[in-house]
Amino acid sequence: MIAISGFSGTLFTRLRAWRWQPGRLVNIGLPYFWLLLFFFLPFVIVFQISLAEPQIAQPPYTALTEWVDEAVLQVRLNLGNFVLVVEDELYRAAFLNSLWVGLVSTLGCLLIGYPMAYAIATAPERWRVILLMMIILPFWTSFLIRVYAWIGILKGNGLLNNFLLALGLIDEPLAILHTQTAVYIGVVYSYLPFMVLPLYANLSRLDLTLLEAAADLGCRPWRAFLRVTLPLSLPGILAGSLLVFIPVVGEFVIPDLLGGPDSLMVGRMLWTEFFSNKDWPLASALALVLLALLVVPFVALQRWQSRLDAH
Amino acid sequence: MARPEDREPGALEAWQDPRARPYVRIEGVTRLFGEVRALNDVSLDIYQGEFFSLLGGSGCGKSTLLRLLAGLDSPTRGRIWIDGVDVTDIPAYRRPVNMMFQSYALFPHMNVEANIEFGLRQEKMPRAERAERVGEMLDLLHIGDLRKRRPDQLSGGQRQRVALARSLAKHPKLLLLDEPLGALDKKLRTHTQFELVKLQERIGITFVTVTHDQEEAMTMSSRIAVMDAGQIIQVDTPGAIYEYPNSRMVASFIGSVNLFEGKVFGREDNDILVAGDDYLVMRLRCLQPLSLGTPVTVAVRPEKMRLCPECEGPGDNRVSGHVEDIAYLGNVSIYHVRVSPEQVVTLTLANMQPRTEQMLTWGQEVTMSWSPVCGVVLTE
Numbered sequence: 001m002i003a004i005s006g007f008s009g010t011l012f013t014r015l016r017a018w019r020w021q022p023g024r025l026v027n028i029g030l031p032y033f034w035l036l037l038f039f040f041l042p043f044v045i046v047f048q049i050s051l052a053e054p055q056i057a058q059p060p061y062t063a064l065t066e067w068v069d070e071a072v073l074q075v076r077l078n079l080g081n082f083v084l085v086v087e088d089e090l091y092r093a094a095f096l097n098s099l100w101v102g103l104v105s106t107l108g109c110l111l112i113g114y115p116m117a118y119a120i121a122t123a124p125e126r127w128r129v130i131l132l133m134m135i136i137l138p139f140w141t142s143f144l145i146r147v148y149a150w151i152g153i154l155k156g157n158g159l160l161n162n163f164l165l166a167l168g169l170i171d172e173p174l175a176i177l178h179t180q181t182a183v184y185i186g187v188v189y190s191y192l193p194f195m196v197l198p199l200y201a202n203l204s205r206l207d208l209t210l211l212e213a214a215a216d217l218g219c220r221p222w223r224a225f226l227r228v229t230l231p232l233s234l235p236g237i238l239a240g241s242l243l244v245f246i247p248v249v250g251e252f253v254i255p256d257l258l259g260g261p262d263s264l265m266v267g268r269m270l271w272t273e274f275f276s277n278k279d280w281p282l283a284s285a286l287a288l289v290l291l292a293l294l295v296v297p298f299v300a301l302q303r304w305q306s307r308l309d310a311h
Numbered sequence: 312m313a314r315p316e317d318r319e320p321g322a323l324e325a326w327q328d329p330r331a332r333p334y335v336r337i338e339g340v341t342r343l344f345g346e347v348r349a350l351n352d353v354s355l356d357i358y359q360g361e362f363f364s365l366l367g368g369s370g371c372g373k374s375t376l377l378r379l380l381a382g383l384d385s386p387t388r389g390r391i392w393i394d395g396v397d398v399t400d401i402p403a404y405r406r407p408v409n410m411m412f413q414s415y416a417l418f419p420h421m422n423v424e425a426n427i428e429f430g431l432r433q434e435k436m437p438r439a440e441r442a443e444r445v446g447e448m449l450d451l452l453h454i455g456d457l458r459k460r461r462p463d464q465l466s467g468g469q470r471q472r473v474a475l476a477r478s479l480a481k482h483p484k485l486l487l488l489d490e491p492l493g494a495l496d497k498k499l500r501t502h503t504q505f506e507l508v509k510l511q512e513r514i515g516i517t518f519v520t521v522t523h524d525q526e527e528a529m530t531m532s533s534r535i536a537v538m539d540a541g542q543i544i545q546v547d548t549p550g551a552i553y554e555y556p557n558s559r560m561v562a563s564f565i566g567s568v569n570l571f572e573g574k575v576f577g578r579e580d581n582d583i584l585v586a587g588d589d590y591l592v593m594r595l596r597c598l599q600p601l602s603l604g605t606p607v608t609v610a611v612r613p614e615k616m617r618l619c620p621e622c623e624g625p626g627d628n629r630v631s632g633h634v635e636d637i638a639y640l641g642n643v644s645i646y647h648v649r650v651s652p653e654q655v656v657t658l659t660l661a662n663m664q665p666r667t668e669q670m671l672t673w674g675q676e677v678t679m680s681w682s683p684v685c686g687v688v689l690t691e
Contacts, residue, residue, distance in 0.1 A: 207416065212383050213417075215383065215404045216404075218405070218433035218434055219429075219433050
């Protein structure tokens with residue numbers, strides 16, 4: 001969406017040039033229409049709700065405008081939701097915790113996903129398809145079922161604890177389920193493919209003669225990795241990290257099912273506000289602050305990358 | 312390539328001197344890739360200061376041999392010495408050898424300077440010394456004003472120079488060049504050939520190049536090893552390889568050549584007499600003892616043939632036919648003359664007259680001759 005906004009500056013000049021080619025106009029207009037309909041419009045609606053106040057009615061929020069007199073249109077903008085979201089300790093903690101979980105999970109996915117992607121990218125051709133298949137295959141099962149399966153593995157008398165007890169490594173079951181650890185496990189497991197696939201796409205394009213050149217110039221394999229492979233795979237790392245970080249920060253299902261009372265996350269609070277407390281305006285404000293929190297680093301990264309390319 | 316100005320007349324070249332110690336010694340090297348014999352029992356000596364070329368078609372094993380020297384691959388059997396040290400088991404990153412890759416393999420995320428500096432950093436050279444060496448390389452290859460550019464901002468010729476600078480920066484004992492001019496266009500290639508030779512003479516580092524382009528090998532090399540099917544067929548100076556090929560393979564790989572099949576039927580002093588097809592009788596200088604009836608191939612270069620009757624000498628060989636094709640190249644013209652239903656002879660004549668006064672036309676009957684010393688007798 002950021003990339004397209006840069007392109008829109010020239011849109012009008014282009015449209016003028018293509019005035020007599022309606023086919024092209026449709027072609028170029030369609031994605032904009034799509035964005036308008038499914039991104040901008042919902043955004044406006046959510047923004048509008050966030051400025052309202054909750055009420056027990058249908059819809060469960062007040063209108064922003066009201067005719068008080070024949071000719072007087074009163075506009076009531078309630079900024080209290082935003083003030084609450086920013087000032088309240090609970091929400092602030094939830095935001096910080098969400099960002100923290102996002103950060104740790106992204107690092108976890110990176111640490112596990114990078115070697116996996118590297119192994120697949122350097123595997124013999126006939127193995128690659130099979131290995132990639134193994135990464136993608138879990139997607140064919142419902143996300144919810146896979147998260148539920150982790151409950152069976154992590155619970156007190158679950159697979160993991162029974163296994164460790166049988167080995168004699170522990171004397172009593174570990175309490176993993178309903179802790180932050182379980183959330184990390186679930187998140188890293190679920191989002192690993194989003195890290196592996198872009199990294200694989202990047203690493204499989206790596207020119208192996210560059211590594212030979214590094215070796216020829218006196219680099220041991222490990223240093224060649226640090227000085228050549230790693231910097232060249234930075235775009236893949238970035239893409240994978242964003243694909244993991246952004247959805248994880250707003251993640252609701254995994255902390256709800258695997259997390260405990262301490263795993264306070266924005267996604268979960270959003271859910272509670274919307275469906276339990278029926279406070280749509282507050283939930284909308286939460287959603288918007290979350291969006292702002294995610295868009296700002298994203299834009300910064302884009303800026304940084306384009307500056308990197310310019311040099 | 313002979314460089315007369317450097318040498319006393321009559322002085323021995325290193326490879327002719329029995330006391331000279333080879334700088335690179337390859338001994339009985341075999342490399343198997345599964346069932347495929349990429350190199351089959353190859354032995355080769357290369358001397359210090361040489362500009363040595365490995366020449367051959369694709370799949371002949373020349374690149375494999377170069378990679379073995381670099382340490383990027385290791386031989387299945389055999390040993391390799393560089394400057395008296397057995398390097399067979401030394402990994403690439405510890406060999407005193409650098410390579411210029413065919414694709415140049417410049418690091419795309421580093422600018423020219425950082426690329427050149429890369430190898431120096433690995434050997435932990437102090438910063439000041441590094442900067443000095445980089446400056447030296449930038450000057451040597453005239454790329455000083457490109458120092459801050461990244462590889463994708465360079466032209467093909469500029470990249471080639473940067474790659475060369477990077478591989479020379481560590482002052483290697485041996486520089487390996489894999490098709491060094493392969494990615495350049497024809498005009499730049501010719502120019503760069505001479506530059507590369509001059510550079511090598513100036514810095515005195517031993518060069519080993521791989522090429523499939525025989526013209527390139529002829530121009531640049533002190534010696535050439537012609538390779539085929541994982542083996543070295545002939546090692547010699549460009550002149551000797553061209554004038555005295557030791558086999559049909561070498562004769563036809565280097566330049567163009569006319570081959571006549573025949574059998575030895577007599578000897579007169581230093582010459583042998585060969586009976587070819589269609590009652591063709593050839594007299595050739597041959598000191599090799601060959602028994603009567605030995606099947607031989609006679610190789611004659613197109614430019615060694617002359618048109619009769621103009622310059623026929625005593626004892627010259629003659630063959631007649633009619634002109635089938637003419638290729639006008641400006642300085643020379645190439646004529647294809649059909650001498651028998653099975654054989655076309657190629658004849659190269661310098662265009663000493665303007666084109667309008669050309670001597671030969673299509674279909675014309677011609678007789679060509681060549682002297683006994685201009686044909687090479689091949690038994691392999």
